[in-house]
Amino acid sequence: MLRQLLTLFGHRSMLILLLIINVPGTIYGFYWYWGQLQNTPPSFYIFVPDSPTASLFFVFVLIAFLMKRNWPIIEALAAVTLIKYGIWAVVMNAATGMLGGSLNWQHYMLIFSHAGMALQAIIYSPYFRIKMWHLVVAAIWTLHNDFIDYYFGMHPYLSSHLMPYLDSVMVFTVSLSVFSILTVYYLSVRTKTLKLSINV
Incomplete structure (x- = not known):
């Protein structure tokens, strides 16, 4: 039953639909970070727009699937960062509300869209062809990004309700x-029983 359900996500029409969703979302994500990028040293540009970079990786994965190809390093980067930043944004927005912050429609849109990011990585894990060294590359990228974010202060803007808890946010993020790395290892590297192929 699960295999049949997941097979639906390998059809060309589903891949195109997800491209239609993810491309505008990625563009909007980079636009959302524009203000922060204007105050960022150029050497850190690549490390600032976390979520849109994750969804950009996934856009490339979808394009490769439509070409009947696998790009495992991009798949590893997409899977780890989609899960990480998808969950991170949901938790940070929810925490803001719990600490007394006012949540508007944009916050709920971010919660919904970022939950979808993490879900995409899990759904497509049987289609990935990630090996251990691909995951190691993704792990280095992700943990190095954390170092840049919290050692040099390049982390995404946080609400005033969360800033007093910055150390806790850092621990949670790392x-x-x-x-996320361990989840991708379990779903796409260690697991051998459920491997699916794109049907385009």
Whole structure:
């Protein structure tokens, strides 16, 4: 039953639909970071727009699938960062509300869209062809990004309700990176029983 359900996501029409969703979302994500990028040293540009970079990786994965190809390093980068930043944004927005912040429609849109990011990585994990060294590359990228974010202060803007808890946010973020890496290892590297092929 699960295999049949997941097979639906390998059809060309589903891949095109996800491209239609992810491309505008990625563009909007980079636009959302525009203000922060204007105050960012050029050497850190690549490390600032976390979520749109994750979805950009996935856009390339979808394009490769439509070409009946696998790009495992991009798949590893997409899978780890989609899970990490998808969950991170949901938790940060929810925490803002729990600490007394006012949540508007944009916050709920971010919660919904970022939950979808993490879900995409899990759904497509049987289609990935990630090997251990691909995951190691993604792990280095992700943990290095955390270092840049919290050592040099390049982390995404946080609400005033969260800033007093910045150290806790840092610990949560690094822990979430490790969780995301281990999740991708389990779903796409270690697991051999459920491997699917794109049907385009």
